[in-house]
Amino acid sequence: YKKSGELLERAKKVLAGGVSSEFRKYNYPHALFYTHGKGSRVYDADGNEYLDFTLSQGPLILGHSHPHVLNCVNEYSENGQLFAGQHLREIELAEKISQLIPSAELMRFCLDGSEAVHTAFRIARAKTGRQKFLRFEGHYHGWLDNVCWGLSAKSPEDLGSRESPNVFPWTQGLPQGSRDEFIVLPWNDLQLLKETLAKHHDEIAAIITEPVMCNNGCIVPNKGFLQGLRKLCDQYGITLILDEVITGFRLSLGGAQQHFGITPDLSIFAKAIASGYPLSVIAGKREWLNLLEDGTVIQAGTMNSSNATVAAALATIEVLEKEKPYDRMFNLGQKLMNGLKQIAFEANQNLLIQGPGPMFHTGFTNLEAVKDYRDTLSYDKAKLGRFIAGMHDEGVRIIGRGLWYISAAHTAKDVEQAINTARIVLKNI
Numbered sequence: 001y002k003k004s005g006e007l008l009e010r011a012k013k014v015l016a017g018g019v020s021s022e023f024r025k026y027n028y029p030h031a032l033f034y035t036h037g038k039g040s041r042v043y044d045a046d047g048n049e050y051l052d053f054t055l056s057q058g059p060l061i062l063g064h065s066h067p068h069v070l071n072c073v074n075e076y077s078e079n080g081q082l083f084a085g086q087h088l089r090e091i092e093l094a095e096k097i098s099q100l101i102p103s104a105e106l107m108r109f110c111l112d113g114s115e116a117v118h119t120a121f122r123i124a125r126a127k128t129g130r131q132k133f134l135r136f137e138g139h140y141h142g143w144l145d146n147v148c149w150g151l152s153a154k155s156p157e158d159l160g161s162r163e164s165p166n167v168f169p170w171t172q173g174l175p176q177g178s179r180d181e182f183i184v185l186p187w188n189d190l191q192l193l194k195e196t197l198a199k200h201h202d203e204i205a206a207i208i209t210e211p212v213m214c215n216n217g218c219i220v221p222n223k224g225f226l227q228g229l230r231k232l233c234d235q236y237g238i239t240l241i242l243d244e245v246i247t248g249f250r251l252s253l254g255g256a257q258q259h260f261g262i263t264p265d266l267s268i269f270a271k272a273i274a275s276g277y278p279l280s281v282i283a284g285k286r287e288w289l290n291l292l293e294d295g296t297v298i299q300a301g302t303m304n305s306s307n308a309t310v311a312a313a314l315a316t317i318e319v320l321e322k323e324k325p326y327d328r329m330f331n332l333g334q335k336l337m338n339g340l341k342q343i344a345f346e347a348n349q350n351l352l353i354q355g356p357g358p359m360f361h362t363g364f365t366n367l368e369a370v371k372d373y374r375d376t377l378s379y380d381k382a383k384l385g386r387f388i389a390g391m392h393d394e395g396v397r398i399i400g401r402g403l404w405y406i407s408a409a410h411t412a413k414d415v416e417q418a419i420n421t422a423r424i425v426l427k428n429i
């Protein structure tokens with residue numbers, strides 16, 4: 001990784017920390033730099049090839065450099081149509097999303113998931129006249145002020161009293177008042193949710209949830225949990241926000257809401273929708289989104305729905321509709337999970353593997369001690385680091401916290417390669 005090392009030294013002189021976002025080293029001497037990708041493969045600055053399951057943190061659902069996406073984006077650029085908003089394709093994209101996702105009656109486009117979450121909070125506050133939000137332990141909803149805090153509740157009487165699994169260490173610079181904007185509850189615990197809402201419902205503007213908890217492990221909702229959540233929100237006039245930044249266009253064309261049969265008031269889509277181009281969506285029922293239409297709530301942004309990003313999203317959806325890769329992605333993911341389970345068993349490794357298939361998580365933990373999801377979050381981080389680094393050295397990339405994403409470009413051969421690689425790595429960590 002010599003060239004990557006040199007690039008980092010050069011980058012550090014002009015980029016804070018050497019890269020444009022937070023990174024962790026996972027046993028490497030330095031951050032690595034990548035030059036290009038094609039299909040399921042990506043290449044680093046030293047010319048090494050990798051089988052890629054990171055998909056650039058999720059967006060590359062069609063794999064790297066999908067020709068249809070690139071052609072559509074180029075066509076717009078070459079025709080001098082590089083401007084933001086107020087163009088035909090923006091209407092086409094909104095029509096398409098609305099047709100695929102019934103709860104998306106109206107929408108606005110923005111640049112990333114964090115920003116769309118922020119807009120949803122603002123709409124929910126304006127709609128309900130209430131100030132607080134409720135979210136779940138282990139979930140991630142971006143990096144903007146208020147969502148970074150989070151000590152979680154032990155009981156409805158004892159809010160903020162225990163360390164939640166995803167308390168961020170970076171709280172310097174956040175407005176102090178934003179600490180109290182959230183009630184944080186354990187995921188999948190409908191009873192505690194009921195009790196908490198019975199006591200606090202008139203303070204809460206919205207409940208936000210990832211439909212599958214993907215940012216700490218990869219844990220699907222208990223049967224009836226999302227439906228129970230919907231019912232409680234209806235009962236107390238609370239806005240239900242589904243954060244589909246990861247699940248949208250990944251579990252199905254209708255998102256997790258179609259997959260699990262639940263209708264949110266507001267939804268956020270980002271990542272997979274535009275194959276890596278910066279586009280996110282805040283969508284929802286007319287009654288909520290009308291607040292943007294009539295100017296009650298402000299949402300803006302110079303770069304929103306630029307023609308190139310909208311072209312990328314339309315092209316991505318076109319391919320997804322034509323190829324219908326979802327059954328294949330579920331099957332490949334399942335095969336990979338099964339294969340990993342088998343070799344971990346053979347290697348006598350406590351590898352916990354969880355997830356629906358198109359994305360899943362691997363973590364080392366004492367399998368016998370796992371009773372609820374909280375136990376599954378106490379991974380052996382050092383060992384996970386060695387596993388990720390070992391896989392990388394053998395040519396397979398996985399997201400550092402143990403998350404794997406399957407793309408439409410992955411094949412049965414790729415799955416086989418990943419399993420064979422893990423077989424070697426698991427013997428030596």
Ligand code: PMP
Nearest residue numbers: 112113114140141142243245246
């Ligand atoms: N919500 C979820 C569920 C996410 O996973 C992420 C990013 N990983 C975000 C919100 C924030 O999105 P972005 O990074 O595009 O701002």
